[in-house]
Amino acid sequence: MFLAWVMSGWGPRQAPSASRSQAADHAADRRARLLARFDRPVRLVIPAGTRKVRSNDTDYRFRPHAAFAHLTGLGGEHEPDAVLTIDPDEATLYVRPPAGRDTPEFFADASIGEFWVGPRPTLDDIATVTGLRTADLADLRDALAKDVGDDGVQLLVVPHADEAVTALVDEVRGHTDPDGDDKLREAVSELRLVKDAYEIAELRRAVAATIEGFEQVVKALPQAMAHPRGERVVEATFGAHARTEGNAVGYETIAAAGPHATTLHWTDDDGPVRPGDLLLLDAGVEADSLYTADLTRTLPVDGHYSDVQRRVYQAVLDAADAAFAVVRPGARFRDVHDAAMVVLAHRLAGWGLLPVAPEVALDPDQQQHRRWMVHGTSHHLGLDVHDCAQARRDMYLDATLEPGMVFTIEPGLYFQPDDLLVPPEYRGIGVRIEDDVLVTPTGHENLSAALPRTPEAVETWMATLTG
Secondary structure, eight states: OHHHHHHSSOOOOOOOOOOOOTTHHHHHHHHHHHHTTOSSOEEEEEEOOOOOEEETTEEOOOOOOHHHHHHHOOOTTOOTTOEEEEOSSOEEEEEOOOBOTTSTHHHHOTTTBHHHHOOOOOHHHHHHHHOOEEEEGGGHHHHHHTTBSTTSBEEEEOTTSOHHHHHHHHHHHTSOOHHHHHHHHHHHHHTTSSOOHHHHHHHHHHHHHHHHHHHHHHHTHHHHHHSTTHHHHHHHHHHHHHHHHSSEESSOOEEEEGGGGGSTTOOOOOSOOOTTSEEEEEEOEEOTTSOBOOEEEEEETTSOOOHHHHHHHHHHHHHHHHHHHTOSTTSBHHHHHHHHHHHHHHHHHHTTOOSSOHHHHTSTTTOGGGGSOOSOSOOBOSSSTTTTTTSOGGGTTTOBOOTTOEEEEOOEEEOOTTOTTSOGGGTTOEEEOBEEEEEETTEEEETTTTSOOSHHHHHHHHHHHHO
């Protein structure tokens, strides 16, 4: 009686119109290229994933698995629990239908009911947006089982994307197939190593929004300096911009002032921002499509670098420029890191900090300079901030650069406050400069070139924004 009462008495509602996504044709091409990587008939299962619990009965905002977003073109919060299957003849997107006012779930199910989560797209809407055949998620098990067997279709699932779907796949095929599933995991990652035109355009959008966010942070520095937790002011300023102009931040913002800049993954962001210190800001806006930028600048809080800060900053900038200089088709991915390390090793030796000659330090068995530069110089960028991370080594670290690859260049130097192997004036200084680079047919393009990089340009830019 109560549910009948709740479900009755509603006026007509204009459903939002659905239109084909700009990503749909690109996603179709990606699905075809993925399927072509397998020799025998396969049915590939790519789950969107499930909501993740934040606390008790509250969830984090949903973000689909990168492989699902890449192969469907669905970004944003679409579509929890959905599953994409790719067969030799057809791809199908299995989705939970809306729980509208004509269903008891409308009021009774807080996870899918429209009373709780608002209107959800119909299967026809999703088909229009993606260009995919859609079906009710309830039909997934029977669809997975069709023609599966030793002499039939091999069933593979992206591991760890949705444990319930993985268990269903194992039940249907009668066994686990870790080798086959790992091959699919590698394949969906390697498929993203070279970006298509849509992806590059979305990365440009994310970079542009990120640069605007850095500008907002510079304008907020007086407020940050006045607050005991000024790093939180920086983080909040950028985060508000990212949520307003995009989907969210692409990763947890690092707003590291003073000695906190020497901690590589400083995300507590709870310290003060003081005049005379450096602020290392590592942040990126994630576009609604889920493609993210990843930029870092190390800014003088009061607008001017001290002599020693400028010395360290210039060394890092020279290392970044050396890395940029080798980026072209045919170069090796690892050449980018090696070029930056040559500059830093020689600079550290020139300051008297290395216990050996720079040529010795650069030997793979030595690496003394890595005490102050412990991370890699580059990582691929895309739907994940560390994109393509499941690719095989020969396709990533040992790969040859190709047009359409997008990755970061981000050398740094980090002198911990208690590092007794460096002079006192260096202690507590951390500098990183990070840009996003696109490999072009003739060389490269710095996608983030509009964000000032040289110390002089940074100082002028900050004065313009705060003057």
